Amino acid sequence: MKHNHVIAIISIxxxxxxxxxxxxxxxxxxxxLGVLLFFTTVYVVSFGIVTLLTQSFxxxxxxxxEFKNKDYLYSAILAFGPIMFLMARSFGAxxxxxxxxxxxxxxxxxxxxxxxx
Numbered sequence: 431m432k433h434n435h436v437i438a439i440i441s442i443x444x445x446x447x448x449x450x451x452x453x454x455x456x457x458x459x460x461x462x463l464g465v466l467l468f469f470t471t472v473y474v475v476s477f478g479i480v481t482l483l484t485q486s487f488x489x490x491x492x493x494x495x496e497f498k499n500k501d502y503l504y505s506a507i508l509a510f511g512p513i514m515f516l517m518a519r520s521f522g523a524x525x526x527x528x529x530x531x532x533x534x535x536x537x538x539x540x541x542x543x544x545x546x547x
Contacts, residue, residue, distance in 0.1 A: 448475060500547050
């Protein structure tokens with residue numbers, strides 16, 4: 431249960447930093463390290479949201495109260511999806527083919543975790 435509180439606190443801090451960056455800066459003003467910080471905070475926030483949704487789904491669908499390390503890995507992989515969509519959007523390459531490849535990558539990574547861990 432400790433992990434849940436840490437993830438929630440870090441996600442809230444990341445959301446505050448993300449809002450601050452979106453309000454007070456622009457990509458040209460912030461530079462390359464700022465863009466890296468932006469994508470990192472987006473990942474942290476999406477990891478918190480995906481973890482919360484996964485825990486809720488596990489409780490409702492499977493009546494499972496304990497969240498195991500493997501479940502955190504599943505959440506970490508799913509949280510990387512929005513980052514890949516943002517990256518594709520920044521290149522201007524959002525289409526059905528790109529979306530399918532991103533979903534395939536996420537599926538393969540989840541399958542690897544299911545088989546290896």
